[in-house]
Structure formats: C-alpha cells, structure tokens
Amino acid sequence: MTFxxxxxxxxxxxxxxxxxxxxxxxxxxxxxxQAVRWISAITGAVVFGVSVYLFVAFQTEYSEPYQMxxxxxxxxxxxxxxxxGVSLYLGVDGISALMGLLTGxxxxxxxxxxxxxxxxxxxxxxxxxxxLSGVYGTFFSLDLFFFFFFYELAVVxxxxxxxxxxxxxxxxxxxxxxxxxxxxxxxMWIGIFAVxxxxxxxxxxxxxxxxxxxxxxxxxGFQKTFFPFFAIGCGVLAALWPFHTWxxxxxxxxxxxxSMVHAGVLMKLGAFGIIRLGIQILPEGAEFWMPTMMVLxxxxxxxxxxxxxxxxxxxxxxxxxxxxxxxxVLMGLATLSTIGVTGAVLQMFSHGVMTALVFLLIGAxxxxxxxxxxxxxxxxxxxxxxxxxxxVIAGFANVGLPGLSGFTAEFHIFVGTFQTYPIFxxxxxxxxxxxxxxxxxxxxxxxxxxxxxxxxDLKDVTPLEIIAGSLLLGSxxxxxxxxxxxxxxxxxxxxxxxxxxx
Amino acid sequence: MRDYTLFIxxxxxxxxxxxxxxxxxxxxxxxxxxxxxxxxxxxxAWGVAxxxxxxxxxxxxxGLVQVDDFTTFFxxxxxxxxxxxxxxxxxxxxxxxxxxxxxxxxxxIAGCGMAMMAAARELLTAYLSLEVLSFSLYILVxxxxxxxxxxxxSLKYILLGAFASATLLYGISLIYGITGSTYYDxxxxxxxxxxxxxxxxxxxxxxxxxxGVGFKVSAMxxxxxxxxxxxxxxxxxxxxxxTLSKAAGFALILRxxxxxxxxxxxxxxxxxxxxxxxxxxxxxxxAIQQTDLKRLIAYSSIGQVGYMLIxxxxxxxxxxxxxxxxxxxLLLHIVGYVASTLALFAAAIAYFNRTGKDSLEGMRGxxxxxxxLALVITASLFSFAGLPLFAGFATKLFMFQASTAGGDLLWLxxxxxxxxxISLFYYLRIMRWIWLFDPVAGMTRFRVPPMLWSVTAVxxxxxxxxxxxxxxxxxxxxxAVKPLFQLGADIAGP
Numbered sequence: 001m002t003f004x005x006x007x008x009x010x011x012x013x014x015x016x017x018x019x020x021x022x023x024x025x026x027x028x029x030x031x032x033x034q035a036v037r038w039i040s041a042i043t044g045a046v047v048f049g050v051s052v053y054l055f056v057a058f059q060t061e062y063s064e065p066y067q068m069x070x071x072x073x074x075x076x077x078x079x080x081x082x083x084x085g086v087s088l089y090l091g092v093d094g095i096s097a098l099m100g101l102l103t104g105x106x107x108x109x110x111x112x113x114x115x116x117x118x119x120x121x122x123x124x125x126x127x128x129x130x131x132l133s134g135v136y137g138t139f140f141s142l143d144l145f146f147f148f149f150f151y152e153l154a155v156v157x158x159x160x161x162x163x164x165x166x167x168x169x170x171x172x173x174x175x176x177x178x179x180x181x182x183x184x185x186x187x188m189w190i191g192i193f194a195v196x197x198x199x200x201x202x203x204x205x206x207x208x209x210x211x212x213x214x215x216x217x218x219x220x221g222f223q224k225t226f227f228p229f230f231a232i233g234c235g236v237l238a239a240l241w242p243f244h245t246w247x248x249x250x251x252x253x254x255x256x257x258x259s260m261v262h263a264g265v266l267m268k269l270g271a272f273g274i275i276r277l278g279i280q281i282l283p284e285g286a287e288f289w290m291p292t293m294m295v296l297x298x299x300x301x302x303x304x305x306x307x308x309x310x311x312x313x314x315x316x317x318x319x320x321x322x323x324x325x326x327x328x329v330l331m332g333l334a335t336l337s338t339i340g341v342t343g344a345v346l347q348m349f350s351h352g353v354m355t356a357l358v359f360l361l362i363g364a365x366x367x368x369x370x371x372x373x374x375x376x377x378x379x380x381x382x383x384x385x386x387x388x389x390x391x392v393i394a395g396f397a398n399v400g401l402p403g404l405s406g407f408t409a410e411f412h413i414f415v416g417t418f419q420t421y422p423i424f425x426x427x428x429x430x431x432x433x434x435x436x437x438x439x440x441x442x443x444x445x446x447x448x449x450x451x452x453x454x455x456x457d458l459k460d461v462t463p464l465e466i467i468a469g470s471l472l473l474g475s476x477x478x479x480x481x482x483x484x485x486x487x488x489x490x491x492x493x494x495x496x497x498x499x500x501x502x
Numbered sequence: 503m504r505d506y507t508l509f510i511x512x513x514x515x516x517x518x519x520x521x522x523x524x525x526x527x528x529x530x531x532x533x534x535x536x537x538x539x540x541x542x543x544x545x546x547a548w549g550v551a552x553x554x555x556x557x558x559x560x561x562x563x564x565g566l567v568q569v570d571d572f573t574t575f576f577x578x579x580x581x582x583x584x585x586x587x588x589x590x591x592x593x594x595x596x597x598x599x600x601x602x603x604x605x606x607x608x609x610x611i612a613g614c615g616m617a618m619m620a621a622a623r624e625l626l627t628a629y630l631s632l633e634v635l636s637f638s639l640y641i642l643v644x645x646x647x648x649x650x651x652x653x654x655x656s657l658k659y660i661l662l663g664a665f666a667s668a669t670l671l672y673g674i675s676l677i678y679g680i681t682g683s684t685y686y687d688x689x690x691x692x693x694x695x696x697x698x699x700x701x702x703x704x705x706x707x708x709x710x711x712x713x714g715v716g717f718k719v720s721a722m723x724x725x726x727x728x729x730x731x732x733x734x735x736x737x738x739x740x741x742x743x744x745t746l747s748k749a750a751g752f753a754l755i756l757r758x759x760x761x762x763x764x765x766x767x768x769x770x771x772x773x774x775x776x777x778x779x780x781x782x783x784x785x786x787x788x789a790i791q792q793t794d795l796k797r798l799i800a801y802s803s804i805g806q807v808g809y810m811l812i813x814x815x816x817x818x819x820x821x822x823x824x825x826x827x828x829x830x831x832l833l834l835h836i837v838g839y840v841a842s843t844l845a846l847f848a849a850a851i852a853y854f855n856r857t858g859k860d861s862l863e864g865m866r867g868x869x870x871x872x873x874x875l876a877l878v879i880t881a882s883l884f885s886f887a888g889l890p891l892f893a894g895f896a897t898k899l900f901m902f903q904a905s906t907a908g909g910d911l912l913w914l915x916x917x918x919x920x921x922x923x924i925s926l927f928y929y930l931r932i933m934r935w936i937w938l939f940d941p942v943a944g945m946t947r948f949r950v951p952p953m954l955w956s957v958t959a960v961x962x963x964x965x966x967x968x969x970x971x972x973x974x975x976x977x978x979x980x981x982a983v984k985p986l987f988q989l990g991a992d993i994a995g996p
Contacts, residue, residue: 030873075973078980080827080904123869130891145899149890156889159930160880163938164869171938175930182926189902189919190912197906 007057008070010050011090011140014100015150017046018133022126030122037115040125044111047132051104058097060488065496066091066142066207074145082202089143089205094493095275095345096139098486099268102352103139105475106264107132109468110257113360116367116462117165117255124165127157128257135265139272144192144204151188151273154266155181155237158250158258165255167366168313173253180246184236184270188277191229195281198222206276213281214498220284227285230277231293238270239326240293241300248307248319256363259315263322264356268348271329275341275497279333283498287336291421294334298427301327305434309441314362314372317438318355321398324431325351331428332413337502340416341494343409346486350397350405350479357394357472361387364465368458374442379451383458388447390461390469395439397476400432405479408486419502508561508569511551511577512614515584518544519610526603534602538592541606542585545613549581552617560985565685566624568985575833575982576620576753579840583746584613586844589957590851591738597855598646598736605645609742612638616746620753623761625674625684628754632670632718635750636663639743643735655734662717662727670714676707686761693766708763708770712777715758719751721811722781725804732800737854740796741847744803745840752810752836756829759814760986764825771818775914778815782808782921790928795850795860798928799843802886805925806839809898809918816905824907826980826987831897831904833979838885838893838968845961846882849875852950852958862932867941875950876936878962883929885965888922893968898922900976 021043028035059067069091076085092100110128117124130153137150155178162174196204199212212218236243247267251259279286304324311317325347332344364387365380366372381388397404400411410432418425461469479486494500522537522544552574555561560570587609595602615635622628640663644656678684680700681692696704717724732740763770785804792798813832817825853868853875854860869876885892888899902915950958968975 074971075976078973078976079830079900080824120870123873134890145896148899149895152890152895156884156891159933160937163934171934175927175934178930179923179927182923186919186923189899190916192899193903193906193915194909194912196903197909197912 004068005070007054007068008090010054011068011092012070014047014050014054014136014140015090015133017043017050018129018136021129022133025122025126025129028122030120033118033121036122036125040111040114040129043129044108047136048104048108051100054092055097055101055489058092058094058489060492062492065493066093068092069142080202084203084205086145086204087143088146090140091142092140093496094489094491095272097489098345098349099139099272100136102268102349103132103135103265105471106260106352106356109356109360109471110260112464112468113260113363114255114257115464119165124161127161128261131157131161131261131266135261135269138269142206144196144206144209147206147276148188148192151269152185154269155185158262161258162250162254165258166253167255168252169249170253173249177246177250180236180243184233184243187229187233188273191226191233191277194222194226194229206280210280210498213283218282218284223282223285224288225285227278227282227289230282231274231289234270234273234277235330236270238267238274238330239300239323240270240330241296241303241323241327244300244304244323244326247323248316251319251322251359252313252315256359256366259359259363260356263318263359264352267322267326268352271326271333271344271348274330274333279336279497279499287499290334290336293330294421294424297327297330297334298424299327300324301331301431302427302434303327305431305438308438309434312373312375314365314374314442314446315359317374317442318358318362321435321438322351322355324435325355325398327431328410328413328428331417331424335416335420336500337416337420338491338494338500339412339502340420341497341500342487342490343412343414343416345490345494346405346412346479347409349486350409350476353472353475354394354397354406357390357469357476358398360465360468360472361391361394361461364461365458369455374445377446377452377455378449379447380455380458381447382451383455384460386460386466390473391447392443393473393476395443397480399436399439403477403480405476408479408483505561505563508563508567511548512617514551515544515548515581515610515614518548519607522610523603523607526601534596534599535592537602537606538588538595541588541609544610545581545585545588548610548613549578549585552577552581557981562623565687566627567618567621568623569621570985571982572753572757572985573617573621575978576749577617579749579837580613580616580746583742583749583840583844584609586848586957586961587738587742589953590741590844590848593855593951593954594736594738594851605642608638608642612642612742612746616750616753619750620757622754622757623686625677625686625689625758628758629667629670629674632750632754633667635747636667636718639747642739642742643731645739646736649734651734652736653734655731659727659731666714666717666724669710669717673707673710673714676703676710680704680707686758689762690765693763704766705769708766709773711758712770712773715751715755716777719748719755719807720804721777721807722784722804725781725785728804729797729800733794733796735796737796737847737851737860740799741844741851744799745843748803748807748810749836749840752832755814756832756983756986760817760825760829764817767818771815774811774818775815775911778808778811779914779917780808781805781811782918783924786921786924789925792928793862795862795865795932798862798932799846802925802928803843805921806886808921809901810835812905812911812914812918813901815914816907816911819907819910822987824904826983828901828904828907829983829986830976830980831901833982834972834976835897835901837975837979838897838965838972841961841964841968842882842885842893845878845958845965848954848958848961849878849882852954855954856948857945862935865932865935866939867945868936871941871945871947872950874955875958878958879936880933881962881965883932885969887926887929889926891966891969893965893972896969896972900972
C-alpha cells in the first residue's frame with residue numbers, strides 16, 4: 001500500500017467516521033445522555049484531527065491536480081453505465097482541503113456547543129453526524145453520483161433538526177428551508193441528467209466530465225443553457241440573491257450548533273458546487289453567465305448588509321450578514337480571475353469560522369436570556385466580558401479589519417473585482433462599510449451603555465464554549481496573519497480551473 | 503413445445519394456496535398466525551424454485567408463456583412480496599378474523615397471476631393472468647365484508663375493473679382484427695405488414711390497450727379506484743396492492759410494448775409520455791390534501807407510477823440499447839419502490855396493531871413513543887421523495903438518467919423531478935406529525951412483537967442497502983431485461 005493510498009483512506013475516514021458514529025448512537029439507549037455526548041465529542045475530535053492532517057499534509061507541489069486519491073468501483077457495465085460508471089472516487093485539491101479543515105473546526109466546535117442539550121440528544125447527534133458525513137463527502141467526491149448523493153445527504157436531516165430542536169417559528173423556518181434547498185436540487189438533478197446524457201461517456205466520473213467540458217463535447221449553446229441550472233441550483237444553498245430568503249428564517253429557527261454548521265459549512269457547499277459543477281464542467285457557460293452572477297452577488301452583498309442594519313433579532317442580523325458575505329463569495333467567483341476566485345474560497349473559510357463563532361455566542365446568550373432582541377439588552381459587557389471580547393473580534397473579522405481573516409479574504413475579492421468590474425468593486429466597499437455600521441450598532445446597543453438590571457445574573461461563557469470559541473477565534477486570527485498558509489494551497493487548484501485567468 | 507415443468511414454481515404456490523385453504527376447512531380452529539407462517543414458507547419455496555431457471559436459455563410453452571430471466575426476476579419479486587405480506591398479516595389477521603384461509607390462499611394465487619403476467623407472450627394469456635390477479639385483489643380488498651368501507655371499496659374496484667377489462671379486451675380484439683394474431687411476435691409482424699387503411703384502427707387499439715393496462719397500474723386519469731380501494735382495504739392488503747399489482751402491471755407492459763408494439767413506437771409514445779406527465783403531477787398534487795395515511799400513499803403511489811411510465815415512453819423514443827438500459831433501471835426502481843413501500847407499511851401496521859390509528863394525526867409524537875417505527879417511516883418516505891442513503895435516490899437517479907432518450911425526454915424528466923419535489927412537501931408534513939409534536943397524553947412506549955420488528959428492520963436495511971449499494975440488484979435487473987430486447991426469430995412460435 002502506497003502512502004498516497006493510506007492518505008486516501010484518511011479522506012475516506014472523514015465520511016465514514018461520522019457514519020460509524022451514527023450507527024453507534026442508534027444502539028445507545030436514549031437515557032444515557034452523557035455517553036451520547038462523549039461519543040459525539042470523540043467523533044468530533046477525530047474528524048477535526050483528520051481534517052487538520054489533510055490540510056497540513058496537502059502538498060503544494062504535486063504532479064496531479066488531485067492528491068490522496070481513493071477509487072473503488074461501485075457500479076459498472078450495467079445498463080447505460082460503462083467502465084467506471086459510478087465509483088467511490090475521493091480526492092483532495094487545495095479548495096477541498098481548506099473546506100475540509102473548515103468542516104472539521106466547525107463540526108468539533110458545534111459538538112461542544114451542543115453539549116448542554118438535554119432534550120432527545122441522541123436523535124440530535126444522529127442527525128448531526130449524518131449531515132456532516134454528507135458535507136465531507138461532497139467536498140471530497142470526484143464522482144458526480146456521490147457528489148450529489150452527499151450533497152443531498154447534507155440537506156436531508158435539516159428539517160427534523162430545525163423542526164424539533166429549533167426556536168422562533170421553527171416549523172415555518174424548517175419547511176421553508178428544506179423546500180427551497182430541495183428546490184435548488186431539482187435544478188441540479190436536471191443539470192446532471194443533461195450533462196451526463198450529453199457527454200454520453202457512460203460514467204459519472206467528474207474528471208471525465210470536466211475534460212468533456214473543455215474538449216468541445218458540450219457545445220457552447222448547451223453550456224450556456226445548462227450553466228444556470230447548476231448556478232441557481234447550488235446558488236440557493238449559497239444564498240444567491242434572490243434565492244436567499246430561506247437563510248434568515250432558517251438561521252433564526254435553527255438550534256445553535258445547527259446554525260453553526262449550516263451557516264458555517266453548509267452554505268459553502270453551494271459555492272463549492274458552483275465551482276465544481278458550474279465552472280469546471282461548463283466553463284464556457286460560466287464565462288457567459290458570470291456578469292449576471294456578478295450583478296446578483298453584488299445585490300446580495302449590499303442587500304444583506306442593508307437588511308442586517310434594520311433587524312433587531314441577533315440571529316436575523318447574522319443571517320442577513322451571511323447573505324451579504326456569501327454575496328462576496330459569488331462576486332469573487334464571478335470575476336473568474338485568479339485573485340478573485342482565491343478570495344472567494346478564502347471568504348468561504350473566513351465567513352465559515354466567523355459566523356460559526358457568532359452563532360455559538362448568540363446561542364450562549366439565548367440559553368440564559370431566552371431573547372435575542374437587541375433592544376432588550378444593554379451593558380452586557382459588564383457581566384459577560386469574555387463573551388463580548390469574542391463577539392467583538394468576530395465582528396471586526398466580519399467588517400474586514402486587517403489582521404483578521406475577513407480582511408485577507410475581502411482584500412483578494414476587492415482587488416479581483418476592481419480588476420474586472422471596477423464599478424462593482426465600489427459597491428463591494430460600500431457593503432463593507434454597511435457591515436461596519438450594523439456591527440457597531442450591535443456593539444452600541446447590546447454591549448455598552450448602562451447595564452439593564454434584568455441581566456445582572458447572566459453568566460459568562462462556559463469552559464466548553466471557551467474551547468470551541470478559541471478554536472474558531474484561532475482560525476480567524478491565523479488566516480488574518482499567515483496568508484500564505486492558505487493561498488499557497490489554493491493557488492494550484494485555482495490556476496487549474498478552466499477559464500480562470502489573470 | 504409443451505413443457506409442463508416450466509410451471510413448477512407456480513404449482514408450488516397454487517398447490518400451497520389450496521393446501522392452506524384446505525387446512526382451515528378441515529381444522530377450522532387452527533391458529534391464524536400459523537397459516538400466515540405456512541404461507542410465508544410456501545412463498546419462500548416458490549421463490550427458491552424459481553431460481554433454478556436463472557441464466558438458462560429462454561424456454562417457451564407453445565409461444566404462450568416464456569420462462570426467461572425476466573420471468574424469474576418477477577417470480578422472485580412476487581414471492582418476496584407475498585412472503586412479506588403474509589408475515590405482516592400474521593398478527594393483523596389473527597386478531598381480527600375467524601376465517602383466514604382464503605385470505606392467505608388468495609395472496610399466493612395473486613402472486614401466480616403476477617408471475618404469469620410477466621411470462622405471457624400472448625395477449626389472451628396475459629389477459630387471463632391479469633384477471634387472476636385482479637379477481638384475487640377484488641376479494642382481498644373486500645375481505646371484511648361486514649365493514650362498509652371495505653365492501654364499498656371492493657365494489658368500486660370490481661365495477662371499474664370490469665370496465666377496464668372490457669376496454670382492454672376491445673383493444674385486444676381490434677389488434678387481432680388488424681394483425682390476425684394474438685401472439686406478441688405475430689402482432690409485431692402483423693403490424694409491420696398491415697394494410698394501409700388500418701392506421702386509425704391501430705391507433706384506437708393501442709390507446710384502448712394502454713387505457714386498460716393504465717387502469718391496472720392506476721395511471722391518471724384511470725386512477726379513480728385506487729384511493730378508495732387503498733383506504734377500504736386492510737393495511738397489509740394496501741401494501742400488497744401498492745406493490746404487487748404495480749410491479750405486475752409493469753411486467754406486463756414491458757413485455758407487451760417491447761415484444762409487440764416496439765416498431766410502432768411513434769403511434770403510442772406521445773400518449774405514454776402525456777400519461778406519465780399527468781399521472782405524476784396529478785397524483786402528487788392531490789396527495790397534498792390527504793389526511794389519511796392509506797389514501798395519501800395511494801396518491802403518492804400514483805405519482806410513482808408516473809415516474810415509471812417515463813421509462814415506457816423512453817423505450818418508445820430510444821433505440822434498443824437505450825430501451826434496454828431504461829428497462830433495467832425501471833426494474834431496479836421497482837425493487838426499491840417495493841422495499842420502501844413494504845417497509846413503510848410494516849412500520850405502520852406495527853403501529854396500527856397497537857394503537858388502532860392510521861390517520862396522519864394519529865401518528866402524532868411517534869418519534870417519542872416508538873422511535874424505531876418513526877425511523878423506518880421516515881426512511882421510507884425519504885426514499886419515496888428520492889433523498890439519498892435510501893433506495894429512492896439511487897433508483898430514481900438511474901431511472902431518469904437512463905430515460906433521457908438522447909435528450910428528447912429531458913422535459914418529461916424535468917416534470918418528474920419537479921413533481922418529486924412536490925411530493926417532498928407532503929412527506930415532510932407526515933414527518934411533522936411524527937417528529938415535531940408531543941404525543942397525546944397517555945401514550946407510552948410499547949414493544950413491537952419480535953417477528954414484526956425483525957421484518958421491519960430487514961426491510962429498512964434493504965431500503966438502505968439498495969440506496970447505498972445498488973449494484974447487485976441493478977446487475978440482476980440488467981440480466982433480466984436482456985431477453986426482452988433479444989427476441990424475435992430464435993423462439994419458435996405456436
């Protein structure tokens with residue numbers, strides 16, 4: 001067994017370990033809540049460790065575009081499927097290595113955040129790990145069948161997770177979120193059928209389809225027709241304006257750790273899907289549609305920030321700020337330039353850890369205060385100093401303060417945008433200014449000022465939340481100061497994307 | 503050639519049916535669950551006997567019936583359905599009925615009908631097999647004759663069924679008039695060399711046949727009987743109806759349309775495509791309004807029939823290779839659909855046996871009181887909706903992919919995916935009752951009897967297995983459809 005194969009099994013383990021946790025938890029009686037927590041914590045630690053390993057061991061100079069490859073034939077030579085029809089085909093490039101790292105961090109932190117959950121926590125963690133298995137699978141799949149399999153798997157548990165453990169209009173939020181996300185999948189299904197049929201290779205292997213996308217198998221007309229199916233289908237999950245409306249409602253209703261995973265990781269699946277299915281399979285279609293995507297992304301960025309300014313629920317503010325930040329991601333992708341796309345991927349990571357931290361903190365507050373309305377608060381800094389410090393750092397990362405991850409990412413995106421679509425670069429800067437406004441509004445109303453006596457008994461963050469929070473804070477700072485750790489890994493992957501220049 | 507050994511599996515099943523009835527006649531106080539287990543064992547023997555024909559050259563009984571891998575596939579599937587239904591009925595019937603011999607006997611007879619529908623290569627044989635199945639189902643649906651709803655369902659089913667049979671027979675007679683043959687091969691030859699003035703008659707004949715078989719698989723607008731029959735029948739029979747009769751219907755359709763009508767695809771394919779579109783959109787839309795589980799499943803299964811009809815349309819559009827690919831994917835989908843439906847009903851029956859509730863509202867809080875059953879129901883519903891890890895995702899994806907017919911049918915597949923999206927809405931509403939609400943006061947956890955528990959668990963595993971690793975079933979299905987497209991000259995006629 002070569003070293004590369006062993007690494008391939010490490011990639012596989014990110015999918016399999018959560019599934020093992022699911023099966024194990026099925027057999028743990030529901031009343032052993034502590035056992036359930038420990039099993040989840042161990043699972044979280046293992047996948048976190050593997051994700052870090054995959055990111056660190058990723059070689060920046062490698063002969064093939066994908067490393068740590070594992071390929072098992074799954075179904076072949078049946079019906080319309082030919083050689084290698086469907087294979088369990090996993091591999092890592094710079095983009096997925098970074099996304100895997102993000103998933104590991106957020107998943108572990110989310111496990112710790114859900115530690116205090118008492119109500120049916122076995123069921124909760126079963127669904128939680130099912131979701132994360134799907135997330136990992138999507139990031140590492142190099143086979144369209146399994147890509148979509150895992151993509152959908154990540155959506156399946158959300159209805160029950162939000163509906164049972166959520167808050168504030170949870171039934172509505174859960175139904176809206178699930179229906180909109182699956183509605184996006186409908187478009188993806190159609191796109192997949194069309195692409196596989198048109199390529200007529202009898203295989204779902206993504207590298208084969210990517211090749212078909214570049215050697216003229218897909219005519220320009222075909223590419224232009226079907227690119228929107230992938231872009232909108234995945235775009236729903238990436239909160240592409242005007243298909244973002246599930247996001248604030250869904251985030252508001254979801255329980256803490258689901259919000260963390262959902263805003264932190266799941267929304268990135270959408271942007272990742274646009275890269276993998278849109279840009280890589282249909283490069284000419286991407287080139288044709290990207291100006292539109294730029295417009296929509298910009299509207300999303302400005303609209304999300306504006307809406308966040310007017311909201312009073314802390315989670316809604318974060319939900320809309322997510323729409324705004326995912327707008328940046330889409331803008332970065334739409335530049336189709338090296339620096340812009342790199343910025344988009346960096347922003348996916350940056351927004352992931354930052355928003356997970358914010359939702360973790362909001363959860364810590366809500367569990368005690370049972371309200372998230374910012375008008376109810378005031379002077380919280382006096383009773384929850386650590387909480388406020390963490391929130392302020394997350395907020396500054398949100399705004400894009402130098403030295404924090406948001407700056408690294410947004411700098412790339414803004415430069416890329418100014419190079420390709422200067423006017424939209426101006427809008428992007430405007431949205432960042434709005435971000436500063438809504439963050440400072442929270443600071444002013446919630447943290448400073450006289451302490452509302454109703455909150456004098458609030459406790460600061462618990463040790464577990466400190467561990468989870470420092471993990472996320474550490475990633476924010478790390479990306480803010482050590483850019484090359486991330487950009488070196490992304491560079492070869494971004495350069496190899498078809499149609500990406502400059 | 504008259505080779506009577508070809509029917510050994512059916513001798514076992516039919517003989518077993520007679521034996522089950524006889525045992526109860528001789529010894530009326532026999533425990534009903536023993537009859538159920540005996541039926542299950544007979545079904546098992548029937549299925550195992552069928553396996554001896556795997557991979558052999560197709561054998562024909564005077565050109566009327568052909569035993570090949572396709573027949574074997576449906577024999578085994580039918581035996582499996584009877585096996586599971588018998589086990590699911592054990593407690594259900596035992597608690598509610600003093601006489602059960604006919605019930606179990608008819609399950610086996612209906613299974614024989616299905617096997618012969620898959621095997622028939624002659625229209626009258628196919629028709630007779632269809633009626634054997636239908637009559638068994640008429641009686642099974644009305645088995646509780648003192649229950650008004652059951653009798654009403656049965657009566658409605660019989661009347662509409664008779665009408666459909668008449669339609670089918672009229673179509674058959676027209677076809678005989680045009681081609682001079684009732685053998686599938688003969689019809690294909692006859693249609694190829696038909697007189698120029700008979701085009702209109704051919705079209706009418708094809709449409710009548712399509713309407714007749716469309717009724718049997720409850721395609722819209724010929725679906726009117728299904729919701730009432732499903733609701734009126736006892737729960738195991740609802741499961742039986744929605745699996746066996748649909749699988750059998752599609753076995754017959756596949757054999758008939760590939761064997762006899764393939765060269766005239768242009769005449770009927772548009773009709774099948776529109777039938778598919780109406781069926782899946784209509785079925786899924788009406789299902790949204792249902793509050794009774796069985797009625798809801800009736801409409802949802804109508805929607806499923808719509809998806810399956812796409813394959814028949816694709817056979818009409820594509821060449822033989824594409825047709826074969828689509829048919830094997832259809833067989834895979836049928837297996838996944840059967841497993842999911844049976845799993846759903848196994849869990850629902852276990853719940854009903856204890857609580858007597860089969861409305862959606864009655865499932866309130868099931869996740870608390872009976873987490874295992876809640877899990878199984880959730881899994882089967884997600885499987886219907888085509889979400890991954892469960893059978894429906896893989897089987898639907900392959901079936902639709904195989905049916906694109908060179909892109910001609912992409913619009914129909916778009917409709918299918920969209921209606922599958924609609925279906926998710928009402929499946930989620932069931933899940934809302936199960937997961938989101940607290941149970942009514944006084945409901946506590948209870949133990950499911952071991953037999954029912956294991957059947958349910960095995961079916962659930964099957965749903966997950968087909969969803970995660972469909973290769974074995976897919977390969978079997980691929981072998982099974984080969985005889986459909988390789989026939990013609992090499993099998994001797996009458």
